[in-house]
Amino acid sequence: MQKIKVIAFDADDTLWINEPYYQDVERLFCELLKDYLPEDEVSIELLKTEKQNIEIYGYGAKGFMLSMIETALRISNNKVDANIILQTISIGKYLLNKPIELLANVEQTLIALKKDYKIILATKGDLLDQERKLKKSGLLHHFNHVEIMSNKNEEDYQKLIKRLEIQPEKFLMIGNSVKSDILPVISIGSKAIHIPFSVTWKHEILEKKHNEDFKTISNLSEIISLLKC
Amino acid sequence: MQKIKVIAFDADDTLWINEPYYQDVERLFCELLKDYLPEDEVSIELLKTEKQNIEIYGYGAKGFMLSMIETALRISNNKVDANIILQTISIGKYLLNKPIELLANVEQTLIALKKDYKIILATKGDLLDQERKLKKSGLLHHFNHVEIMSNKNEEDYQKLIKRLEIQPEKFLMIGNSVKSDILPVISIGSKAIHIPFSVTWKHEILEKKHNEDFKTISNLSEIISLLKC
Numbered sequence: 001m002q003k004i005k006v007i008a009f010d011a012d013d014t015l016w017i018n019e020p021y022y023q024d025v026e027r028l029f030c031e032l033l034k035d036y037l038p039e040d041e042v043s044i045e046l047l048k049t050e051k052q053n054i055e056i057y058g059y060g061a062k063g064f065m066l067s068m069i070e071t072a073l074r075i076s077n078n079k080v081d082a083n084i085i086l087q088t089i090s091i092g093k094y095l096l097n098k099p100i101e102l103l104a105n106v107e108q109t110l111i112a113l114k115k116d117y118k119i120i121l122a123t124k125g126d127l128l129d130q131e132r133k134l135k136k137s138g139l140l141h142h143f144n145h146v147e148i149m150s151n152k153n154e155e156d157y158q159k160l161i162k163r164l165e166i167q168p169e170k171f172l173m174i175g176n177s178v179k180s181d182i183l184p185v186i187s188i189g190s191k192a193i194h195i196p197f198s199v200t201w202k203h204e205i206l207e208k209k210h211n212e213d214f215k216t217i218s219n220l221s222e223i224i225s226l227l228k229c
Numbered sequence: 230m231q232k233i234k235v236i237a238f239d240a241d242d243t244l245w246i247n248e249p250y251y252q253d254v255e256r257l258f259c260e261l262l263k264d265y266l267p268e269d270e271v272s273i274e275l276l277k278t279e280k281q282n283i284e285i286y287g288y289g290a291k292g293f294m295l296s297m298i299e300t301a302l303r304i305s306n307n308k309v310d311a312n313i314i315l316q317t318i319s320i321g322k323y324l325l326n327k328p329i330e331l332l333a334n335v336e337q338t339l340i341a342l343k344k345d346y347k348i349i350l351a352t353k354g355d356l357l358d359q360e361r362k363l364k365k366s367g368l369l370h371h372f373n374h375v376e377i378m379s380n381k382n383e384e385d386y387q388k389l390i391k392r393l394e395i396q397p398e399k400f401l402m403i404g405n406s407v408k409s410d411i412l413p414v415i416s417i418g419s420k421a422i423h424i425p426f427s428v429t430w431k432h433e434i435l436e437k438k439h440n441e442d443f444k445t446i447s448n449l450s451e452i453i454s455l456l457k458c
Contacts, residue, residue, distance in 0.1 A: 056325050058357030062291040069298060070318055078311045085314055086302050089295065096285050127356045128287030128379040145392075150357040163374075 001229050003169050004191060007113055008147075008160075010175030011123035011130065013197040014220075016137055017101045020199060022064065025091050029068050032084050036076045046071045047202055054203070058150050060126030065092035096129060100136040103197075105221040110142040112224050120145040122160060122173065124152050124180070152180040154188050161190070174223060176200070182214050193217060193226065230458050232398050233420060236342055237376075237389075239404030240352035240359065242426040243449075245366055246330045249428060251293065254320050258297050261313050265305045275300045287379050289355030294321035325358060329365040332426075334450040339371040341453050349374040351389060351402065353381050353409070381409040383417050390419070403452060405429075411443050422446060422455065 012018035026046065030039035037045070049067040057063030068088045072080045113119055121143045123130050130148045134140050145164070149156050161171055168189035175181025176197040185192040194216040215226060241247035255275065259268035266274065278296040286292030297317045301309045342348055350372045352359050359377045363369050374393070378385050390400055397418035404410025405426040414421040423445040444455060 056322060057291060058355070062286060062295060065295060066291060066318065066321075069314065073311055073315050073318075076311065078315055080311045082302055082305065082307045082309045082311070082314075085298065085311075086307055089299055089302075092295075093285060126287070126291075127377060131379050148356060150360050 004172045005170040006118045008120045008122040008173045010181045013176045015106050025095050028091050059124045061096050109220045118144045122147045124149045154184040233401045234399040235347045237349045237351040237402045239410045242405045244335050254324050257320050288353045290325050338449045347373045351376045353378045383413045
């Protein structure tokens with residue numbers, strides 16, 4: 001850990017609450033469609049649509065909105081009441097306008113670390129939406145660099161490290177998703193610390209087991225002592 | 230011009246065709262709704278929706294799709310046939326999957342310039358969509374840096390120049406939009422060359438007159454001789 005020069009933080013569900021808001025919106029959506037299909041089945045259909053569309057839409061709220069609308073059409077055999085589409089757009093906009101609620105100890109950890117490290121934000125999602133959330137969070141001025149990525153696989157991290165002009169072993173990633181924030185980072189020779197969040201987004205749940213060769217913390221402030229090891 | 234070290238290119242309608250595809254999709258959409266409203270009025274309503282939503286959705290195809298759906302709902306008094314929503318999603322996906330058609334002399338100009346300059350791409354739009362278009366264009370390997378921006382105002386260009394670690398007078402922007410590619414760039418002390426495209430996106434049409442204190446070219450290859458002035 002003593003080689004580390006750059007610390008990158010994931011944003012959603014690492015620095016601030018995100019997934020519970022998406023789950024709230026999904027619940028509202030399933031309820032809207034309960035006359036066509038039981039709510040838990042609507043949820044399964046929505047996940048199916050999202051998986052089909054992830055390659056074309058990418059991650060983020062707008063793709064989620066479009067997938068909800070497409071799901072509503074499919075499960076109603078294209079007979080869905082237009083008012084339900086209107087309400088789907090409305091709950092999607094509510095999601096985009098949600099205020100930001102920071103997780104515990106975020107700001108003091110960033111302040112403590114920025115004295116000794118280059119601090120960056122590395123998140124995926126809609127460009128404008130993530131920039132807006134960062135502004136609303138009040139954390140923007142703590143970051144030396146912000147990278148909004150269309151995906152977080154090994155190749156994407158390699159590009160990021162090249163852009164930062166550092167060796168992989170000097171890069172530490174901190175995030176809540178083992179799939180996106182931890183495994184690809186370790187596999188390119190960088191370090192990663194996992195900070196689990198209470199709920200995991202369905203797309204981030206790993207199907208196969210992985211080697212637990214990374215550190216896990218339960219509170220962001222633990223990073224400070226870990227970095228001294 | 231002899232101070233220039235970095236040349237940034239806009240992408241849509243500067244390197245490849247874009248706006249005509251959006252206009253084709255808009256025509257199809259207006260036709261879908263002609264039973265509710267004359268086609269030219271649908272177009273006016275769509276522009277109104279897009280303007281209302283630009284702050285929340287930003288630029289790009291997904292926001293455009295959501296605005297089309299919202300327009301269909303409004304002009305039908307929330308009575309639109311669900312099949313029209315389905316077709317709207319379908320023409321939006323067609324837009325996202327369109328192949329890339331390069332404009333004249335793009336590749337040879339980039340090849341000629343990359344020997345003496347750092348070449349970057351500076352475009353706004355959906356992150357994933359713009360990355361995909363760049364990959365499909367076959368031009369990715371010519372660029373030293375790719376910047377996908379949520380907006381292109383003075384502040385955004387200042388951030389870009391800071392990130393590139395150069396002085397403003399060493400930066401040259403080339404693009405088809407006076408509003409996004411030329412005026413903000415000149416106003417921060419950088420250089421800009423305008424290369425008009427046959428059609429201009431409605432959101433990029435300037436309402437007030439501006440001083441014509443920048444160069445205009447009609448073919449991308451003219452840059453090479455302009456840079457020697």
